Amino acid sequence: MIQSKPTKHIDLIGFPMDLGADHRGVDMGPSALRIAGIHNKLTNLGYTVSDLGDISIRNQEIQQIKNPQLKYLDEIVKTTDTLAKKVEKSLASDHFPLCLGGDHSMAIGTIAGISSFCKKRKIEPGLIWIDAHADLNTEETTPSGNIHGMSVAASLGYGNNKLTDLFGFSPKIKPENVAMIGLRSVDPGERELIKKLNLKVYTMTDIDRKGIGFLIDKILKDLKTRVQHIHVSFDVDSIDPVTAPGVGTPVSGGLSYREAHLLMESIAECGCMSSLEVAEVNPILDNKNRSAEITAELVASSMGLRII
């Protein structure tokens, strides 16, 4: 059974990272989310919120790509390690870490911090990955060399050991404790890993057929029986770009506004989420900060905001 529940104290941790992605601008995501009022939306729900500020990340202009299959590897390893330590410290203080991205390479750090926390307490972590993409590439399979497409693979122990071995252990999470939902753009190498590890993957086709409410309830019910910490990693590109255009890598055919809310409301109802991250808000591609505002609303839904 779940032991850890969302606490009343939320730590906001900004991760202004765009080294893991091709489209520039996601480094402004944390700022856009703050401007969208994420802090107030959470205090209005009764939480105490501490904004721990942004993790310092060196920008692209003062760095070089050493390995085109693993772009900006060193800086990503260094900064995700810093993030991991902050996340672990937040959890150890019985706070709820809410990480604001930044590209999705952030998850390598978030999940490492959670996993280290769980390991010390001898509890099992679980992951709900909400994304248009699987982020299951490695340096061998990546079509782009962008590390934001490798986060889940690294957490499962696949890929370059600098990415898999944060805190000196790997894997960070077991494949049976991962569920992915919203997928609609999967590379050949990722497909192979999904099959090899028998990952629980729910694509947009599954959502069309069975409904988001049914699927998320099924995922939560399954995870609750086997893990004691559920982390939700929300890539804003899971939402349809017609609704949320300001994302790092837009893909047509995503979640509608209401599907995204029902998904987050169902997670709140479960009362079993122990950490959350939102990734890939890109203000440069956005329309007057609309995508960040939608994301802030979805975060509020996942933390308990109700219509009535």
Ligand SMILES: [Mn+2]
């Ligand atoms: Mn992603």
